[in-house]
Amino acid sequence: MTKDVLSQDPVLIGDLDARDHTRLRVLQCIRAAGEISRTDIAKALISSPATVTSACGALLDAGLIAETAAPPSEGVQRGRPRVMLTVNGAVFAVAGVKIARDAIRLMVVGFQGQEIGTHVWPLLESRMDPEALVIEVRRALDAACAALDLPIERIAGLTIGLPGFLNADENFLHWSSSVTQGNVDLGPLIAAHIPCPTFIDNDANLVAKAEHLFGAGRGFHNFLVVTLEHGVGMGIILNDQLYRGERGCGAEFGHMKIQFEGALCQCGQRGCLEAYVGDYALIRDSGTVRGQSEIETIADIIAAARSGDTLAQEVLDRASRVLGVALANLVNLFDPEHIVVARSRPKFDQRYVDTMMATLRRNTVEVDAPLPGITVRNLDEMMWAKGAAAHAIERVSILKVRGLGVADAV
Amino acid sequence: MTKDVLSQDPVLIGDLDARDHTRLRVLQCIRAAGEISRTDIAKALISSPATVTSACGALLDAGLIAETAAPPSEGVQRGRPRVMLTVNGAVFAVAGVKIARDAIRLMVVGFQGQEIGTHVWPLLESRMDPEALVIEVRRALDAACAALDLPIERIAGLTIGLPGFLNADENFLHWSSSVTQGNVDLGPLIAAHIPCPTFIDNDANLVAKAEHLFGAGRGFHNFLVVTLEHGVGMGIILNDQLYRGERGCGAEFGHMKIQFEGALCQCGQRGCLEAYVGDYALIRDSGTVRGQSEIETIADIIAAARSGDTLAQEVLDRASRVLGVALANLVNLFDPEHIVVARSRPKFDQRYVDTMMATLRRNTVEVDAPLPGITVRNLDEMMWAKGAAAHAIERVSILKVRGLGVADAV
DNA sequence: CACAATTATTTCAGTCGGTAAAATATATTT
DNA sequence: AAATATATTTTACCGACTGAAATAATTGTG
Structure with missing residues (x-):
């Protein structure tokens, strides 16, 4: 749809993917565009149509994307009409969670990024011990699923955004104003209570991500998001990627x-x-x-x-x-390039x-x-949760794309 | 030699190189190590020995590196002795130039990075118009070559470091305290007066580069260099690369x-x-x-x-x-990870x-x-020029590596 | 000294991603 | 129906990389 979205560099997360990178890039390109033809993907990714065809083949086989019936008729067109591709929003849903002082705010989005619904789960305490917090998140998730009439199995991933210092790669929480205890490995607690891949990140980082993907930061490679709340936070995006600093306590x-x-x-x-x-x-x-x-x-x-x-x-x-x-x-x-000042x-x-x-x-x-x-x-209160959901989509996409293309010739 | 140098991520500059990347990485690895065997390069680059062999073949054919006769005898060794490789320091020389208020300081280094000599060319004026400055640089270069008994044709590249705001990619100077006039495209002036590929960069950036390659910043991926001089400057290295900001006026x-x-x-x-x-x-x-x-x-x-x-x-x-x-x-x-505070x-x-x-x-x-x-x-006054020289080596390496491997089978 | 053991490097055969060009598909225009 | 135009797929091929096997160059050993 919007041309500028296409030119945006896809987010590359160099986890462990070797040749799934291309497929991931294509997937992200399709999601960013909403609806796009193979030809245009090739243009946006500066790659050959042949490559796009094969990547799309794998994604199609895996059911992650789909061809939409109706080609967009912008006036009269000569030549073979383009086949539009969209991310199959129905396959998975992911959830984004923001831990605030008074409540857990939660947004569920489909794999395409489309909002499925939101939910607010009030908190009695503004600070909890780590396990209690994880349990509250689970409850909030259950409540949201119930309210949205969505079986929890459909949730393919979850990102929790909370204030403080943490190591996002290892789900390790150094310190948070929402948690009574510092230096906790949340991994085991999450594994015990939450039935899907779960990630954590600093909440300001997630707002930055949301602004980068959906908001005023779209299309910028280097930009900053400043959040004015009770305190003042910042998220830094350099080179299209979140900059987290060395110990996870920058910004x-x-x-x-x-x-x-x-x-x-x-x-x-x-x-x-x-x-x-x-x-x-x-x-x-x-x-x-x-x-x-x-x-x-x-x-x-x-x-x-x-x-x-x-x-x-x-x-x-x-x-x-x-x-x-x-x-x-x-x-x-x-x-x-740009600074977003977001006040809630x-x-x-x-x-x-x-x-x-x-x-x-x-x-x-x-x-x-x-x-x-x-x-x-x-800043809409839900923007935080939206950022978390965006993060979850990104991570889940990586999980889903990994290892495609092996079972091709079946 | 030093193990930590090896593990250092090679500097990747994504200019226009497609598949010369590997050769460049190998070259940089050899230079960083000083002397290293193919096997160890493979380890350092997390790549297969076969790849290293072929990359080294091209570099060897091009005369950029050489096999050294004497394998280092660390005690008794079984098995086939490793053949050590070094960058052929004699093929090219490059020069680094720092424009200071009182003088142009210049360092000439070989392609291996070894210092060949330095020179100080006094300046009568602390601010000059752009062309005068370029001419002074040329004179300083000539004088240095004369003093070092080096024909100027041997100089394969030159980097000029100067204070101010500039676009390093396009040799465009927005503003400098050393130059009377702002917004100059130095490209034509350089082409007119200097007979080798010439690059410009902010001087604080060059100190950062020097510290990253040779100094206290070695091995760090994210670090800062603060320079205390007449004024206060900073160079930012994130992800092993200079961060320049969007308009070239950050830091x-x-x-x-x-x-x-x-x-x-x-x-x-x-x-x-x-x-x-x-x-x-x-x-x-x-x-x-x-x-x-x-x-x-x-x-x-x-x-x-x-x-x-x-x-x-x-x-x-x-x-x-x-x-x-x-x-x-x-x-x-x-x-x-680290901050270097350098005062001259x-x-x-x-x-x-x-x-x-x-x-x-x-x-x-x-x-x-x-x-x-x-x-x-x-900070040794010459550190600035050394950083400039390091930058020049990097750029010249890219130039030299580009397009190798075509004339292989001759 | 012949031979085993060991380590370094090269060669070989094959995989994989990517591309250009040709082929094919599906329209519109005439 | 033919010409034209555009999208997508197929084909043939290239080049980087890799693992495994082969080769090279040593030291240790009986």
Whole structure:
């Protein structure tokens, strides 16, 4: 459908695949395009039609893709009509799970990426021990399947997104604000309680993935996603791939110091960005200025500012400027193609976005080339789960593609 | 020789090479190892001996590598002795050039990477127009060749390192502090004045490359090099490759804001790291405190501090802390394996390094995993040119390897 | 010294992915 | 129906790689 999706480099995960790579690339290309002909796949992948034919053959045999009956009639066409291919969305479903403080949010999508349904499973505790958490995930999954009338066997994979530091390759959790205990190997717990291949990842990374695949990051090779929530997070995509750092604890944008020996942060350090623009920082600032009485939530502050309260305006204004400086630092360091600023909290007035952008521009090293684009957007709560689902699809695709082409000549 | 060099991933530059990749990898492996047998190459590259044999055949035919007579006798050995291979250092030479304010520094190395000689060509002006600069480079090259008794035809490639923003792939210079004019296509100028393939790159990138290949960064896949000079620069190596950003203006570590609306920087912005730890910042601070009279150079400040001057000590101390915070930001963002802090200016006392490290630790997000290693080292002025030479070797290797294996069966 | 043992390298035969070109399929236009 | 156009498949072939077998060059041994 959209041309730009096609030109997007396919995500290559170099797990253990040798010659299944091509098939995976083709599969991902078809999924990204929605519906596409073999010829166009060849163009998009800069490969020969013959190669595409054979790859599609294997995928077709395996039932992962299908030929759609109706060729799209864009006006009159000469020549043999193209046969459109789509991913067979019905074969598998996968689930994406986001662990939030108050609830587990879950999205089930088909193998094609199409949304099947969502589910919210409330949590009584915002922090749990690892096994309890895994069990809650299982319950949430069961509940979602029940609500969606989907047997759990149909779920071919699951990705859990949660805040904190972790090793995604080994399902090892170093630390998470949602989990009472650190340094847990989640592998055994998952194996014990969840009946399908399950992966974990940092939640900000998953938002980045979602934006890269479906959102404002589509088509960019190097881009950043900044998430403004209770805290401030970041996902880094370089070279079309998530950059995770060496120990799995990078992208800690919220704890970038933007003030030497500045305000105290939750983390115990001083001058962290979060201590200036995090929710609690804004609430604290407002409280300091006028006594604790009225201001209790971000929404309160925004409302006050809107109704002319200059103190509240000043608080938001300063936060916008600080954020602008911090984003400028990102631009100066990473020189990305694009940055998505995604906030899940109530919408600020445009005025503060303008302030942020002005500050950003003022603090960016000048080059002729234009600044990277910045998209500020409100983040649907489900975007996190969607990112997780996207991740799950990717991983499950690898699993399914592996070893095709052997049983061809049967 | 050294085992760790072997395991190092070879640098893959995906220029236009299709199947010459293997030969290039073998060549780089041999160069990295210094002297190595086919069998060990196969092990290092995780490839079959047969493949290595054929790749070496082509390289041997082309005269790029040679078999050395003497197999290394590590004690008694059974079986057929291995035939050691080395890069034929004599076939080509390449030159690395660093444009500094006061001089052009030049290093000539053989195709094996062995240093042939260095040369310093003084500059009268610290800024020149583009063509004048290229002509100076040519003169410096001629002078070096003359001094080293090397005909200029032997120089098979040249890399020019200079500060600023540029597009290395297209030899396009956006801006440089060494050049009076911005937005120049250096290609034609180079073609007109320099008689061999010539490449340009940001100087901090080249130091990063040098450290990656020869220095403290050897064997790391993700690491950073911070250069402290008149200004503060950075080179980023991710996934064994230089990360350049989208517009070629990333890694501007010196202009990371570490103080919201802080001290004024040369660049006109406020709160830049450079405005706190750059040479001129230290001199300015010292001058402010005590009148302009005595303090004129960094060496003066260091000397004063060493002789007990508490004001000078305070200046250095604060710079160390600021630098520690800035490095902490890098750790929090990139989570690299290692950081090299390279300073070309006079050596500071260990005390300030300790202060910097302590501040770094205090401002890093805590994880179980240990902090990335930090190497603080004085940077030989020639390291810049060495990095440039390393880059030139890499590029020339690609040129030379390309299209081998055709004239095999003659 | 002949021969066994050992290790390095090369040769050989075969696999596999990929491609260009030719063949085939299915339209539209005339 | 013929010409034309475009999509896809088939065919023939290339080239990189590999495992296994063959060959080479040593040392150790009776």
